[in-house]
Amino acid sequence: MSKRKPTKTTSNNEEQLVENVELATISDDLELDTMSEEEKALEAKNKRIAFQEMMARTGNPWGYSAGALESKKAAMTMLSTKTGLYSRIPIICKGCNCPYGETCGLLEYGLDTVGERCVLETTMIEQKLANYTEEFGLDESSYTDWTMIKELINAEIMIERCMALMSQEGCAITEEFIGTSEGSGVDYFRKEISKTQELYERNLKIKERILDTMMGTRKAKSRLRNAENDEKSLLDNIFEMDFIEDEKPDHLK
Numbered sequence: 001m002s003k004r005k006p007t008k009t010t011s012n013n014e015e016q017l018v019e020n021v022e023l024a025t026i027s028d029d030l031e032l033d034t035m036s037e038e039e040k041a042l043e044a045k046n047k048r049i050a051f052q053e054m055m056a057r058t059g060n061p062w063g064y065s066a067g068a069l070e071s072k073k074a075a076m077t078m079l080s081t082k083t084g085l086y087s088r089i090p091i092i093c094k095g096c097n098c099p100y101g102e103t104c105g106l107l108e109y110g111l112d113t114v115g116e117r118c119v120l121e122t123t124m125i126e127q128k129l130a131n132y133t134e135e136f137g138l139d140e141s142s143y144t145d146w147t148m149i150k151e152l153i154n155a156e157i158m159i160e161r162c163m164a165l166m167s168q169e170g171c172a173i174t175e176e177f178i179g180t181s182e183g184s185g186v187d188y189f190r191k192e193i194s195k196t197q198e199l200y201e202r203n204l205k206i207k208e209r210i211l212d213t214m215m216g217t218r219k220a221k222s223r224l225r226n227a228e229n230d231e232k233s234l235l236d237n238i239f240e241m242d243f244i245e246d247e248k249p250d251h252l253k
Contacts, residue, residue, distance in 0.1 A: 082129060085150045089157055090121035100164040121157055128153050136214060148210055155206040162200035172197040 035043070055061055064072060078084045094101075095114040101107050106120060113119055132138060132149050166172065175189040 082133075083126060085146065086125045086129070086153060089125060089154050090117045092116070093118050100161060100168075102168045103164045121160075124157065124160065125153055128156060145214070148214060152207060152210045152214075155203045155210070158203045159200060159207065162196050162203065165196045166194075166200065169194060169196060 060069060062072075078087060091098075093113045093116055095107065095112045098104060098107065098112075098118075104112070104120065106112050111119075129149070132152070136145065136149070138145060138149065172194055173191050174194045176192050178188050178190045180187050
């Protein structure tokens with residue numbers, strides 16, 4: 001029985017497809033070479049318009065899948081709420097393994113919410129946001145103000161965490177190991193401010209800077225009042241000045 005020689009139809013088809021693509025590319029290049037600058041500009045403009053229409057029609061500039069588009073809509077809904085900007089600030093409750101657990105009253109009475117956002121921090125965020133909204137009139141503020149308030153509240157939450165750790169440590173001074181004497185074998189330590197205390201002070205400065213920028217401190221408000229008073233006094237002095245009317249000598253009239 002004679003053996004049939006295997007055909008190379010598939011391989012030949014692939015080679016023909018590659019050849020057609022190469023020929024089409026060469027043809028396009030030749031066509032572009034023969035086009036004038038005006039024709040090239042017009043073609044580029046038409047392609048740009050077609051691209052913009054496609055982007056506007058699909059509303060999907062990131063190229064998301066259908067499922068990802070639904071997730072994006074959910075994210076937009078979350079971020080459009082007042083508390084949406086703060087969703088990443090609160091930690092996830094770890095119950096007894098929480099680093100701040102020793103000072104958590106909810107954990108003591110079994111009211112911890114393991115695996116969910118820390119109830120204590122989310123409550124603080126909502127209260128602080130409500131207070132700042134009233135104090136600064138955020139309902140009519142710009143997005144920049146909302147962003148600054150977010151950073152302010154984030155700093156305040158960090159301050160609360162530092163205070164919880166400092167209350168557990170009981171001392172703001174720590175002893176850092178610096179080395180051992182080769183001769184005596186004695187270990188030497190250096191007293192330093194704890195990292196928790198440093199982080200606490202750093203966030204206090206961030207809070208003060210933001211409040212100062214938003215004219216939320218007594219110092220900033222005092223500067224503003226003084227500036228307004230100085231401007232008012234200057235204007236009053238100008239209006240109260242007696243202006244001398246110049247008169248021309250008789251021989252120049």
